[in-house]
Amino acid sequence: MPNPKRITEKLFQSPSKYIQGPSAIQNAAKYLGQLGKAPLITCDALVYGIAGQALIEALEKANFNVTYNQFNGEATSQEIDRLQSLGKERSVDFVIGVGGGKTIDTAKAVADKLQVPSAILPTTASTDAPCSALSVLYTAEGAFDQYTFFNSNPSVVLVDTSVIAKAPPRFLAAGMGDAVATNVEARLCTHSPNFGGGLPTEVSVAIGEKCEEILFKYGRQAYEANKAHAVTPALEAVIEANTLLSGLGFESGGLAAAHAIHNGFTAIEELHHLLHGEKVAFGTVAQLVLISSPTETLDRYISFMLSVDLPVTFAQLGIPNVKDEELREVARRSCAPGETIWNMERVVTEEAVFSAIKGADAAGRDFIARTGWKKV
Ligand SMILES: [Zn+2]
Structure with a gap:
């Protein structure tokens, strides 16, 4: 079964930038400015208190025009469609996913549908989702649904280690x-x-x-x-x-x-x-x-x-x-x-x-x- 198409080229892909450190959120504007000034930010209610609010404040201080919308908790195609419509309505420049694997996978899919770059800010080091150009989608009941693939990897992956150190x-x-x-x-x-x-x-x-x-x-x-x-x-x-x-x-x-x-x-x-x-x-x-x-x-x-x-x-x-x-x-x-x-x-x-x-x-x-x- 391996390589049925007889592919001969080797290929390596990755995000454009990976930033990791204990003050990464505070310094986020410096790294995200290259993607535009109007991001759509999504995270769940818990993560909002842990990192979302601090990120929004840091970006607004640097004159970003932030659209925030709460993530509903499951990486489903319905949730992706919902956030995509919002992003379209607000003509956002890029999408920021803040949180764990499911939020990240949703944000990447929304950015791909809007054909804008994505920035990922994981608040736990619990999965390898932040850097890849694919998402795992689930059914509303939480069972594995499918892998979806995107044309590009996230443009920026920003890891604030002081946030991750506080996660369980x-x-x-x-x-x-x-x-x-x-x-x-x-x-x-x-x-x-x-x-x-x-x-x-x-x-x-x-x-x-x-x-x-x-x-x-x-x-x-x-x-x-x-x-x-x-x-x-x-x-x-x-x-x-x-x-x-x-x-x-x-x-x-x-x-x-x-x-x-x-x-x-x-x-x-x-x-x-x-x-x-x-x-x-x-x-x-x-x-x-x-x-x-x-x-x-x-x-x-x-x-x-x-x-x-x-x-x-x-x-x-x-x-x-x-x-x-x-x-x-x-x-x-x-x-x-x-x-x-x-x-x-x-x-x-x-x-x-x-x-x-x-x-x-x-x-x-x-x-x-x-x-x-x-x-x-
Ligand atoms: Zn995995």
């Missing part, structure tokens, strides 16, 4: 779950077209490796710093790994089974409250099982996941009594035509994915029993 550490951990998948997935699809439609370049492979290196080196330390709301070098490094490296790595490197299994998991209603990266973390272990990784390798990843409280068993996912027929449905969805699992350069069957998911839970339980691991 669970978000940072989820971002690490998403980021740790980057290298595991990208190294299996070096001959399959990436999300830009070309083959991965050497640098996308290197980005995935660097991302993993940072997580193993600083993940736990950053998680603890986040609990203390301290912007330390370790936290800065992990924020960059979760946001920039994971974003560039997955988009130009490629996704494989971990994300396909995540998408399959959205079929189980009891998992809807989990964050994207929490399910991707489990999917990553399942992928490692699927590709016959040695126990030593599994242990290394499972130990990392547990060090930042990411789930590695069905019980930790909150589905201790999940039935085989539910897991078969997850496997069936993971193997849907067009899913990223087909980027892997090996034969995959629904039955093998079903077994790998059960094998991941078994490996997680075994690690915990064997090492006596306990949540601190």
Whole structure:
């Protein structure tokens, strides 16, 4: 299945500018002025208090003409259409999405429909959504709907690390779950077209490796710093790994089974409250099982996941009594035509994915029993 169109060009894409630091919102006008003076800003009510209001004040002080509208909470096509009409009515120059993955994915889609640039200000380091030229859309009920692709990446990604340091550490951990998948997935699809439609370049492979290196080196330390709301070098490094490296790595490197299994998991209603990266973390272990990784390798990843409280068993996912027929449905969805699992350069069957998911839970339980691991 990989590369059915026999693509021979390599392709790498990225945002035009990535800015990260503890006063980024205060200095936002300096970086956003190049996109125009009339932005449409969207964020949810909670994020408005955390960052939205401060951003609007900073921009209005610099004479921007801001249109603000509250995000309704789900990245659906109806919400995108609603914000697009507003942006059109107000003739905005660009769209700013402030918040988590769903707000960001919606803002990117709105900007694409309006054919204006987008600027992304993530308030958590929970996903790799900020840098990419694609969005994941959901149904109004919260199930995975589709990937949508845009002509360009966000023009500016502005990450205020003092805001992220105040977010609950669970978000940072989820971002690490998403980021740790980057290298595991990208190294299996070096001959399959990436999300830009070309083959991965050497640098996308290197980005995935660097991302993993940072997580193993600083993940736990950053998680603890986040609990203390301290912007330390370790936290800065992990924020960059979760946001920039994971974003560039997955988009130009490629996704494989971990994300396909995540998408399959959205079929189980009891998992809807989990964050994207929490399910991707489990999917990553399942992928490692699927590709016959040695126990030593599994242990290394499972130990990392547990060090930042990411789930590695069905019980930790909150589905201790999940039935085989539910897991078969997850496997069936993971193997849907067009899913990223087909980027892997090996034969995959629904039955093998079903077994790998059960094998991941078994490996997680075994690690915990064997090492006596306990949540601190
Ligand atoms: Zn992801």
